[in-house]
Amino acid sequence: MGRPGLNRAAVIAAAADLADELGFDAVTISVLARHLGVRSPTLYSHVTGATDLRTAVTAYVLDELADATSAAMAAGEGRDLLVAYADAIRDFARRSPGRYDATTRQRVPPAPDSSSAPPSVGDAIAAGRRNADLALAVVRSYGVAEAGETYAVRLMSSIVHGYITLELAGSFAHSDPPSDATWPEVLDDLDRCLRGTATGRRR
Amino acid sequence: MGRPGLNRAAVIAAAADLADELGFDAVTISVLARHLGVRSPTLYSHVTGATDLRTAVTAYVLDELADATSAAMAAGEGRDLLVAYADAIRDFARRSPGRYDATTRQRVPPAPDSSSAPPSVGDAIAAGRRNADLALAVVRSYGVAEAGETYAVRLMSSIVHGYITLELAGSFAHSDPPSDATWPEVLDDLDRCLRGTATGRRR
DNA sequence: TAGAATTTCCTACAACTGTTAGGCAACTGG
DNA sequence: CCAGTTGCCTAACAGTTGTAGGAAATTCTA
Numbered sequence: 001m002g003r004p005g006l007n008r009a010a011v012i013a014a015a016a017d018l019a020d021e022l023g024f025d026a027v028t029i030s031v032l033a034r035h036l037g038v039r040s041p042t043l044y045s046h047v048t049g050a051t052d053l054r055t056a057v058t059a060y061v062l063d064e065l066a067d068a069t070s071a072a073m074a075a076g077e078g079r080d081l082l083v084a085y086a087d088a089i090r091d092f093a094r095r096s097p098g099r100y101d102a103t104t105r106q107r108v109p110p111a112p113d114s115s116s117a118p119p120s121v122g123d124a125i126a127a128g129r130r131n132a133d134l135a136l137a138v139v140r141s142y143g144v145a146e147a148g149e150t151y152a153v154r155l156m157s158s159i160v161h162g163y164i165t166l167e168l169a170g171s172f173a174h175s176d177p178p179s180d181a182t183w184p185e186v187l188d189d190l191d192r193c194l195r196g197t198a199t200g201r202r203r
Numbered sequence: 204m205g206r207p208g209l210n211r212a213a214v215i216a217a218a219a220d221l222a223d224e225l226g227f228d229a230v231t232i233s234v235l236a237r238h239l240g241v242r243s244p245t246l247y248s249h250v251t252g253a254t255d256l257r258t259a260v261t262a263y264v265l266d267e268l269a270d271a272t273s274a275a276m277a278a279g280e281g282r283d284l285l286v287a288y289a290d291a292i293r294d295f296a297r298r299s300p301g302r303y304d305a306t307t308r309q310r311v312p313p314a315p316d317s318s319s320a321p322p323s324v325g326d327a328i329a330a331g332r333r334n335a336d337l338a339l340a341v342v343r344s345y346g347v348a349e350a351g352e353t354y355a356v357r358l359m360s361s362i363v364h365g366y367i368t369l370e371l372a373g374s375f376a377h378s379d380p381p382s383d384a385t386w387p388e389v390l391d392d393l394d395r396c397l398r399g400t401a402t403g404r405r406r
Numbered sequence: 407t408a409g410a411a412t413t414t415c416c417t418a419c420a421a422c423t424g425t426t427a428g429g430c431a432a433c434t435g436g
Numbered sequence: 437c438c439a440g441t442t443g444c445c446t447a448a449c450a451g452t453t454g455t456a457g458g459a460a461a462t463t464c465t466a
Contacts, residue, residue, distance in 0.1 A: 003412080003413050003414045003415085003460080003461045003462045003463085004413090004414085004461090004462070004463095005413085005414050005415075005461090006414075006415090028452070028453085029452075029453065029454085030451075030452055030453080031452095038414090038415070038416090039415075039416065039417085040452080040453080040454090041415080041416075041417085041454080041455080041456095042414075042415050042416075044453095044454070044455085045413080045414065045415075046414095049453080049454070050452090050453065050454090104368075104372070106372075150378045150379055150380055150385070151380065151385045151388055153378075154366070154369070154375060154382075154385050154389070155362075155385075155388075155389055155392060157365070157369060157374070158361075158362055158365035158366035158369060158389065159358075159361055159362055159365055160365070161365045161368065161369060162360070162361035162362055162363070162364045162365020162366070162368070163357070163361040163365070165307075165364065165365070165368070166357070166360060166361060166364060169307070171360070172357060175353045175356075176353055177353055177354065179357075182353070182354045182357050182358075185354055185358075186357070186358055186361065189358060189396045189399070189400075192395075192396070192399070193392040193395070193396070196392070196395070197392075207432095207433070207434095207442090207443085208432095208442085208443050208444075209443075209444090210443095231423070231424085232423075232424060232425085233422075233423055233424075234423095241443090241444070241445090242444075242445065242446085243423080243424075243425085244424095244425075244426080244427095244444080244445075244446085245443070245444050245445075247424095247425070247426080248442085248443065248444075249443095252424075252425075253423090253424065253425090
């Protein structure tokens, strides 16, 4: 019932594409409206405001990322699974830098005030948890003991996210081994660290 | 000559303080003008525009960070130097999260067009190089061979920057070992990686 | 087929930010 | 005391966010 046209999902998908095209900072109500061929007040029928729009894009993109990572992790364990996991995230970030930016540029409120918070923060938190669970699966496949799981996830996330962020920012573009050459070495070192954590070697 | 009052340095220092207080995104011409008790057009006597303001804050803060890191690295080598280096950056980021944000949220243009670029991009590039040189000093103190220097710097930067970024974003606030407890373990693993690179162990 | 309900989209408007232009006032140096 | 220099201002315009209220289009129902 009602007149067909834009809906919330279409608006958010278009916003994600816009992030890749012009950068996450360019995802504003007016720019998006122009891209969709409507006037800006129209978008307020689908999102409650600019921050809701951005948070919704973050949730949408976190889901896409979890889908892609999860598909790449279909089989394997230990080192193979680590490489599949990390490569999937890096490929996603390089193919869609604006989308990847959206996954990082969002502060998660410590206590989400569900009364005044936009409707999308819950989605973003849930999608974030999906990604965290995938990281946990990698660590568990190494046989890391439960006491070390959180540590191993933090180490792995820090390296993967840190390398990709710096690479995307261009920090590796002006020194000599190309970034593609040092990435496998980073995964080698990370693999050694995870095996060490799994076998209980601490210190 | 002339009337005393604000100057470019005072404006940029106030902008850095504002970043810590309200976040780097809040560093805008009008908000800064209100905080300084002047009208917004006044600031155009000191910066060429909003992007110049942000870039200048980045350069200023990168210099502060290099000063702090360099002071902390006064003595020591190998593992001690690594801990001094990494702790200095982490302390800086936790004490001044808005300033730390400023160091990351800036794309360095691949070919800085000196004709149309704001006057501050050169400063930011130079200050960035200062920080890169400090990272290189840590790696060299491990005795890493020249062929592995770039790799070691990338690994160390990725881990340190990645961990600090995720910690600041609150990603570690809801799982059990507190972030302070896993940070030394991360440095342990990183120390092992750097020693491995130094002794020439490459798969 | 006529009408009702629902949803989309619009124009109009208010408030704020970034920016330019031009002018007044205050301080410094001779 | 005067000239030069500098800092800050008001005025004005374009662009963005967000609100209010209304017109059109589509679907469901009678």
